[in-house]
Amino acid sequence: xxxxxxxxxxxxxxxxxxxxxxxxxxxFDYETDVIIxxxxxxxAAAALEAAAAGADVLVLERLSGPxxxxxxxxxEIYLGGGTQVQKACGFEDSADDMxxxxxxxxxxxxxxxxxxxxxxxxIEHFEWLRRQGISFQETLYxxxxxMAPTTDGLMWLGENAWPYGTLARPAPRGHRPPAENYGGWxxxxxxxxxxxxxxxxxxxxxxxxxxxxDESGQVAGVTARHFGQDLRYRARKGVILTTGGFVDNEExxxxxxxxxxxxxxxxxxGDDGSGIRMACALGAATRRMGMVEAALIAPPSLAYHGILxxxxxxxxxxxxxxxxxxxxxxxxxxxxPWWVIIDQEGFEAAAATEAPGLQPQHVAExxxxxxxxxxxxxxxxxxxxxxxxxxxxxxxxxxxxxxARWLRExxxxxxxxxxxxxxxAAGTKTGIAGxxxxxxxxxxxxxxxxxxGRPIPRLYAAGRAAAGIHGEGYVSGTSLGDGTFFGRRAGRAAAx
Amino acid sequence: xxxxxxxxxxxxxxxxxxxxxxxxxxxFDYETDVIIxxxxxxxAAAALEAAAAGADVLVLERLSGPxxxxxxxxxEIYLGGGTQVQKACGFEDSADDMxxxxxxxxxxxxxxxxxxxxxxxxIEHFEWLRRQGISFQETLYxxxxxMAPTTDGLMWLGENAWPYGTLARPAPRGHRPPAENYGGWxxxxxxxxxxxxxxxxxxxxxxxxxxxxDESGQVAGVTARHFGQDLRYRARKGVILTTGGFVDNEExxxxxxxxxxxxxxxxxxGDDGSGIRMACALGAATRRMGMVEAALIAPPSLAYHGILxxxxxxxxxxxxxxxxxxxxxxxxxxxxPWWVIIDQEGFEAAAATEAPGLQPQHVAExxxxxxxxxxxxxxxxxxxxxxxxxxxxxxxxxxxxxxARWLRExxxxxxxxxxxxxxxAAGTKTGIAGxxxxxxxxxxxxxxxxxxGRPIPRLYAAGRAAAGIHGEGYVSGTSLGDGTFFGRRAGRAAAx
Numbered sequence: 001x002x003x004x005x006x007x008x009x010x011x012x013x014x015x016x017x018x019x020x021x022x023x024x025x026x027x028f029d030y031e032t033d034v035i036i037x038x039x040x041x042x043x044a045a046a047a048l049e050a051a052a053a054g055a056d057v058l059v060l061e062r063l064s065g066p067x068x069x070x071x072x073x074x075x076e077i078y079l080g081g082g083t084q085v086q087k088a089c090g091f092e093d094s095a096d097d098m099x100x101x102x103x104x105x106x107x108x109x110x111x112x113x114x115x116x117x118x119x120x121x122x123i124e125h126f127e128w129l130r131r132q133g134i135s136f137q138e139t140l141y142x143x144x145x146x147m148a149p150t151t152d153g154l155m156w157l158g159e160n161a162w163p164y165g166t167l168a169r170p171a172p173r174g175h176r177p178p179a180e181n182y183g184g185w186x187x188x189x190x191x192x193x194x195x196x197x198x199x200x201x202x203x204x205x206x207x208x209x210x211x212x213x214d215e216s217g218q219v220a221g222v223t224a225r226h227f228g229q230d231l232r233y234r235a236r237k238g239v240i241l242t243t244g245g246f247v248d249n250e251e252x253x254x255x256x257x258x259x260x261x262x263x264x265x266x267x268x269x270g271d272d273g274s275g276i277r278m279a280c281a282l283g284a285a286t287r288r289m290g291m292v293e294a295a296l297i298a299p300p301s302l303a304y305h306g307i308l309x310x311x312x313x314x315x316x317x318x319x320x321x322x323x324x325x326x327x328x329x330x331x332x333x334x335x336x337p338w339w340v341i342i343d344q345e346g347f348e349a350a351a352a353t354e355a356p357g358l359q360p361q362h363v364a365e366x367x368x369x370x371x372x373x374x375x376x377x378x379x380x381x382x383x384x385x386x387x388x389x390x391x392x393x394x395x396x397x398x399x400x401x402x403x404a405r406w407l408r409e410x411x412x413x414x415x416x417x418x419x420x421x422x423x424x425a426a427g428t429k430t431g432i433a434g435x436x437x438x439x440x441x442x443x444x445x446x447x448x449x450x451x452x453g454r455p456i457p458r459l460y461a462a463g464r465a466a467a468g469i470h471g472e473g474y475v476s477g478t479s480l481g482d483g484t485f486f487g488r489r490a491g492r493a494a495a496x
Numbered sequence: 497x498x499x500x501x502x503x504x505x506x507x508x509x510x511x512x513x514x515x516x517x518x519x520x521x522x523x524f525d526y527e528t529d530v531i532i533x534x535x536x537x538x539x540a541a542a543a544l545e546a547a548a549a550g551a552d553v554l555v556l557e558r559l560s561g562p563x564x565x566x567x568x569x570x571x572e573i574y575l576g577g578g579t580q581v582q583k584a585c586g587f588e589d590s591a592d593d594m595x596x597x598x599x600x601x602x603x604x605x606x607x608x609x610x611x612x613x614x615x616x617x618x619i620e621h622f623e624w625l626r627r628q629g630i631s632f633q634e635t636l637y638x639x640x641x642x643m644a645p646t647t648d649g650l651m652w653l654g655e656n657a658w659p660y661g662t663l664a665r666p667a668p669r670g671h672r673p674p675a676e677n678y679g680g681w682x683x684x685x686x687x688x689x690x691x692x693x694x695x696x697x698x699x700x701x702x703x704x705x706x707x708x709x710d711e712s713g714q715v716a717g718v719t720a721r722h723f724g725q726d727l728r729y730r731a732r733k734g735v736i737l738t739t740g741g742f743v744d745n746e747e748x749x750x751x752x753x754x755x756x757x758x759x760x761x762x763x764x765x766g767d768d769g770s771g772i773r774m775a776c777a778l779g780a781a782t783r784r785m786g787m788v789e790a791a792l793i794a795p796p797s798l799a800y801h802g803i804l805x806x807x808x809x810x811x812x813x814x815x816x817x818x819x820x821x822x823x824x825x826x827x828x829x830x831x832x833p834w835w836v837i838i839d840q841e842g843f844e845a846a847a848a849t850e851a852p853g854l855q856p857q858h859v860a861e862x863x864x865x866x867x868x869x870x871x872x873x874x875x876x877x878x879x880x881x882x883x884x885x886x887x888x889x890x891x892x893x894x895x896x897x898x899x900a901r902w903l904r905e906x907x908x909x910x911x912x913x914x915x916x917x918x919x920x921a922a923g924t925k926t927g928i929a930g931x932x933x934x935x936x937x938x939x940x941x942x943x944x945x946x947x948x949g950r951p952i953p954r955l956y957a958a959g960r961a962a963a964g965i966h967g968e969g970y971v972s973g974t975s976l977g978d979g980t981f982f983g984r985r986a987g988r989a990a991a992x
Contacts, residue, residue, distance in 0.1 A: 016948045018713075018779070109754035217514075251949075255783040255937060258605035258967070280947045281779040283514070287751040290786040312895055314810060333829040377894040383879060398873040399808055441751060451776045452512045453747075471754070 017277040020223055022214040028221065028234040032058040032201075034494045035222055035235040036242055037208040037275055040068025041480050042463025043242035044191035045487030046446075046494070047200040048132065053495035055237060057200035060224055062207040062270055066192040067185070069244050069267040069435070069464075070480060074147040075183025077484070078102075078157065078477030080173035081119060083126040085153050088138035093171035095119045100168035101159050102469065105325070106478060110471035111287075117444055118469050118485055125485050126175065132194040134187060136175050144320050145300040146476060149354070151178040157475040158322030162401035174477050187480065206231070211239065211278050211459070217450075218457035219282070238458040238494035240446065242487060245436035245464035246273030256289035257436050259332065263294065264423065264433030275465040276439055282459070285441040285451045287467035293474040294434035296327040297423025298340070299354035304406045306342030306350075307388055308419065310334040313371055313380030315388065318402035322475050330419070331432065339374060340417040341367075341385065343410040347417070355422060360415035370414050385410055435464065437474065442466045446490025460494050462487040513773040516719055518710040524717065524730040528554040528697075530990045531718055531731040532738060533704040533771060536564025537976050538959025539738035540687035541983030542942075542990070543696040544628065549991035551733060553696035556720055558703040558766055562688040563681070565740050565763040565931070565960075566976060570643040571679025573980070574598075574653065574973030576669035577615060579622040581649050584634035589667035591615045596664035597655050598965065601821070602974060606967035607783075613940055614965050614981055621981050622671065628690040630683060632671050640816050641796035642972060645850070647674040653971040654818030658897035670973050683976065702727070707735065707774050707955070713946075714953035715778070734954040734990035736942065738983060741932035741960035742769030752785035753932050755828065759790065760919065760929030771961040772935055778955070781937040781947045783963035789970040790930035792823040793919025794836070795850035800902045802838030802846075803884055804915065806830040809867055809876030811884065814896035818971050826915065827928065835870060836913040837863075837881065839906040843913070851918060856911035866910050881906055931960065933970065938962045942986025956990050958983040 034050045036043045039061035051057045061068075080086065080098040099119040103110060130136070136153035148155045155174040158164055177186040195202070205226055212221040212232070221234040246252040247265045249272045254261060265271070276286065303319040308326055310316055317329045330338045342350070342360075351358040364370035371381030388410065391397045395404040418424070420431025440448050440461040447455035448466075463483035470478065530546045532539045535557035547553045557564075576582065576594040595615040599606060626632075632649035644651045651670040654660055673682040691698070701722055708717040708728070717730040742748040743761045745768045750757060761767070772782065799815040804822055806812055813825045826834045838846070838856075847854040860866035867877030884906065887893045891900040914920070916927025936944050936957040943951035944962075964978035 018946075018948055109750070109757070254605070255781065256785070261605070277947045280776070280781070283777040283779065285751065285776070286782075286785075288786070289752070289782075290784070379883070380895075387875070399876075450514075451773045452514055 017210050017274065017281045019211050019213045019282050022212055022220045025212055025232055027232070029231045030058065031234040031236065032056045033235065033237040034240065034491070035060065035233050036240045037222060038068060038242040038244060038463070039066040039192070039202060040242060040244060040463055040483065041070035041188065041191060042483035042487035043068070044188070044195050045484040046240045046242060046462060046491035047195045048198050049488040049491030050495040051198040051200045053492055055495035058233065059195070059200055059202045060206045060208050060222070060233070061202060061204045063268065064204050066195070066202065067188045067268065069271055070483065071185045071188040072266065072268050073182070073184035073480060074476055075179060075187045076147065076155070076157070076174045076176050076477035076480065077129065078173050078475065078481040079122050079126045079175045080171060081122045083123055083175065085136045085138050085175060086171055089140045089154050089172070091171040092169070093173070095122065097168040097171065098122060098173060101164055102478070104164055104167050105158055105475050106469060106473045107471040110469055111467070114444055114482070114486070115469045118482060128488070129484065133190040134177055137178050140172060143301065144304055144322060146295070146323050147181050148176060149180055151180060152176065153178065157477060158325055161321040161403065162318050208274070208278070211282060213282060217282060219459040235458070238460055240490050240494050241275035241279060241440070241461040241465045242463045243275030243465045244271040245439060246276060247271045247435045249273040256438065257292050260292050260294060260434050260436070263430050264428035266293070266433050266435045271435065271464070275461060279440050279448050279456070279459060279461065282456055283450045283452070284448045284456060287438060287441045288470070289438035291437040291470055291472055292434050293324060293437060294327055294331050294432055295324055296330060296338070296419045297426065297428060297431050297433060298419045298421050299350050299358070301354055302340050302342065302350040302417060303419060305346035306340045306410065307384070309339050309341055309381070309384060311337055311376070313376035313384050315384055315399060318397060318400035320403050320406045324474050324476065328473065338419055340419050341370070341381070341410065342415050342417060343412055346408070346410070347415055358421065360417045362416040363413060365413050367414060370416055374416055437464065437467070437470045439464060439466045444486070444489060445493040446486055447493065460490040462490040513706050513770065513777045515707050515709045515778050518708055518716045521708055521728055523728070525727045526554065527730040527732065528552045529731065529733040530736065530987070531556065531729055532736045533718060534564060534738040534740060535562040535688070535698060536738060536740060536959055536979065537566035537684065537687060538979035538983035539564070540684070540691050541980040542736045542738060542958060542987035543691045544694050545984040545987030546991040547694040547696045549988055551991035554729065555691070555696055555698045556702045556704050556718070556729070557698060557700045559764065560700050562691070562698065563684045563764065565767055566979065567681045567684040568762070568764050569678070569680035569976060570972055571675060571683045572643065572651070572653070572670040572672050572973035572976065573625065574669055574971065574977040575618050575622045575671045576667060577618045579619055579671065581632045581634050581671060582667055585636045585650050585668070587667040588665070589669070591618065593664040593667065594618060594669060597660055598974070600660055600663050601654055601971050602965060602969045603967040606965055607963070610940055610978070610982070611965045614978060624984070625980065629686040630673055633674050636668060639797065640800055640818060642791065642819050643677050644672060645676055647676060648672065649674065653973060654821055657817040657899065658814050704770065704774070707778060709778060713778060715955040731954070734956055736956040736958065736986050736990050737771035737775060737936070737961045738957070738959045739771030739961045740767040741935060742772060743767045743931045745769040752934065753788050756788050756790060756930050756932070759926050760924035762789070762929050762931045767931065767960070771957060775936050775944050775952070775955060775957065778952055779946045779948070780952060781945045783934060783937045784966070785934035787933040787966055787968055788930050789820060789933060790823055790827050790928055791820055792826060792834070792915045793922065793924060793927050793929060794915045794917050795846050795854070797850055798836050798838065798846040798913060799915060801842035802836045802906065803880070805835050805837055805877070805880060807833055807872070809872035809880050811880055811895060814893065814898035816899050816902045820970050820972065824969065834915050836915050837866070837877065837906065838911050838913060839908055842904070842906070843911055854917065856913045858912040859909060861909050863910060866912055870912055933960065933966045935960060935962045940982070940985060941989040942982055943989065956986040958986045
């Protein structure tokens with residue numbers, strides 16, 4: 001059986017994740033203290049800290065090199081409480097303000113213990129990341145967005161938008177390595193180099209298949225495949241699953257997060273839930289398996305230069321929030337189709353900088369005509385635009401409190417633009433892409449919890465294989481953020 | 497340790513659900529072919545069919561008698577395709593129309609294989625229920641509602657409301673035993689008598705603790721407690737978990753369905769997720785653990801005699817849908833607080849028949865005053881009511897297509913009534929109550945699926961311990977319906 005890297009996805013459904021009894025393992029091909037399954041940001045952080053604690057560490061990666069889905073990401077890391085970058089850009093911040101914002105933006109019902117720790121120790125985590133070679137320019141990108149098109153080291157991620165700005169003192173907390181737009185590759189380049197330098201070994205093209213456990217349920221290692229060869233790895237101190245989420249596993253999506261079925265996947269293609277399934281086969285508990293990040297892919301400035309309406313012509317959110325926030329509001333809660341309604345001035349401002357060549361789907365002389373063309377109830381779009389223009393004229397959005405900076409009357413001919421337009425243009429069938437946030441139930445030290453409530457001995461998880469600091473919300477940087485933060489804690493705990 | 501029925505809930509978190517190895521079980525206190533854990537509707541249906549197939553059957557029930565949460569329920573069973581009751585009331589129906597309705601109302605992403613079977617065999621299931629002694633009067637209760645205040649045998653459950661009436665030929669499919677309002681007790685009285693007559697034995701005050709499994713993972717029985725005594729039950733052919741959902745387990749709610757935290761529980765107090773946890777300890781897969789039924793508890797006629805608006809004064813649904821549908825729309829998707837806005841004529845019509853003594857929370861002479869008192873954006877409620885009144889005058893709701901039968905201009909002084917008012921009055925702190933819909937991943941024959949994708953040998957589940965025919969929606973009768981329907985199939989499969 002040739003099980004080379006390129007054929008992995010098709011084997012997902014067939015492969016057993018049944019735990020292998022230690023008594024049936026005749027011998028081991030490799031032995032080490034700590035095995036880490038998956039070389040994304042969480043695996044890298046775990047490897048660095050486990051090695052720093054003196055453990056012999058081996059990282060197994062199914063692909064031919066490190067990076068994982070982290071390397072495909074924007075690269076923002078959500079950090080605050082008063083980092084050097086925040087201070088240099090003129091912002092005061094505190095762990096309490098960071099906590100208050102994240103509790104609202106990632107809520108409701110985020111894990112408060114994890115979130116509190118994440119905020120309280122954020123400055124230390126920032127310094128640790130810098131020690132691994134990751135640099136952040138001390139300049140601010142000052143507009144709402146998914147990512148910055150510049151090399152600025154700091155950006156807003158919804159902190160200054162209503163209602164968040166009223167719940168906590170706003171400070172930008174999106175910390176970015178110096179790359180235009182996508183910067184995950186740079187983050188992972190630095191982390192992988194640090195892992196190498198720190199002494200952890202890596203086996204690439206090696207896909208973990210199942211956990212090895214003794215009769216008491218204690219984890220003793222993993223089985224894996226390397227180009228068709230079956231390998232047995234012994235972990236004297238612990239196994240850390242950093243295998244990512246499950247957006248690439250259609251059966252798991254159907255079972256747990258069907259809202260992402262059919263949409264684009266923000267992943268490296270290997271987020272097949274294998275780590276979650278391996279642990280569940282040992283009785284591991286999960287949390288919030290239905291939670292997702294899902295993005296309507298449009299130029300970010302399109303929404304805040306115009307208004308966002310649902311199929312009935314109603315606005316439903318201040319358009320200057322983090323774009324993921326309006327994406328969730330639309331996809332999860334509003335009747336589709338959704339439209340950006342915008343005038344020529346707004347459209348040109350958005351298209352010129354972010355999407356040259358962009359074309360609106362519909363154009364009309366009046367709101368009534370446009371509403372009719374879009375099949376909205378008679379009068380609906382006129383009322384919405386008249387109200388919005390009144391509010392723009394007096395610089396106060398009575399419904400959703402969009403910042404006055406972005407309030408401007410919509411004049412002249414109007415266009416309707418699909419807020420998924422860039423995604424469709426880029427080949428994402430539905431113009432929507434996302435990934436999963438739910439996963440294994442872990443302690444703050446990454447120990448995987450059994451459905452009985454006790455930790456499973458010597459089994460750890462971090463990154464998107466675990467449920468982290470998210471409730472139902474998401475902002476950029478919180479997945480790389482909690483992946484590296486709790487990955488480090490899992491690495492230290494496993495090395496003890 | 498005294499583990500009498502009354503003290504069960506406090507022991508939930510402490511108790512281990514770890515599987516007990518068969519090799520460690522010295523001997524058994526009882527042996528039978530099929531063990532059924534839990535005597536609600538699914539357990540009863542499983543017991544009846546397993547016994548009818550010739551198996552020796554034993555039902556374990558933690559409380560002192562049969563009934564479970566099923567006995568606390570409304571008692572509607574969702575049946576159709578052209579039952580005798582539907583025909584006698586003058587309605588034509590088909591399995592395809594039933595399927596089209598349920599696919600929309602219980603969707604998106606309901607289990608289509610289960611749903612198809614449930615609809616195709618619904619007439620047979622209706623006849624089977626009648627053979628167990630359950631009678632249905634051949635009369636229709638003709639208004640939207642959770643339950644009927646009459647003994648009518650048939651009621652609408654949203655089939656004739658927009659958009660459902662446009663997706664399938666509408667026919668009422670809520671079949672009810674002859675009891676005013678709550679009828680679950682009567683349903684369970686008949687089923688329990690039938691179980692007795694069918695020869696299955698029952699051990700009450702007996703709480704299953706863990707599954708017994710052999711080295712290959714095949715289920716061989718259960719351990720249980722009976723007034724502090726530990727008992728071991730051998731099941732030669734299979735164990736069927738019909739233990740209900742997990743609304744009474746706060747930890748599981750926090751992990752999977754936090755939207756119900758703090759709200760009322762529609763249960764007998766014992767829906768602690770124990771069956772789900774016992775199976776997951778053996779590596780069972782789950783589906784849709786976040787799905788819930790959640791009801792805003794108000795007189796059903798209050799909403800359709802008035803309009804329902806969100807915190808911004810916007811309508812968001814046709815108020816003549818099944819009340820669970822507007823409850824979900826509000827609770828899961830609309831900014832709170834929600835209000836019923838109603839005039840004196842409407843209020844009196846609702847209060848007179850369904851809630852004598854009901855008082856509105858706010859009254860005002862005009863929509864502007866009322867909107868201001870409710871803290872809505874200036875002009876919002878006036879616009880909503882003016883639009884609604886225009887539509888009522890021409891008998892066409894341009895936004896949500898509420899049936900013309902319930903469209904009536906709102907005139908004179910207006911009241912705002914909290915759509916949770918009856919729940920609050922009845923002592924449900926938040927005026928919202930619900931239960932969980934997610935559970936074990938099962939085949940159409942009730943076999944519990946392992947995370948590896950294969951069935952766990954000799955383990956079955958049905959009722960709310962399993963994921964059934966629900967996607968994200970719910971209508972009355974579909975839980976008793978799928979509990980009895982798939983309970984029967986599990987009983988037959990286990991007896992084979």
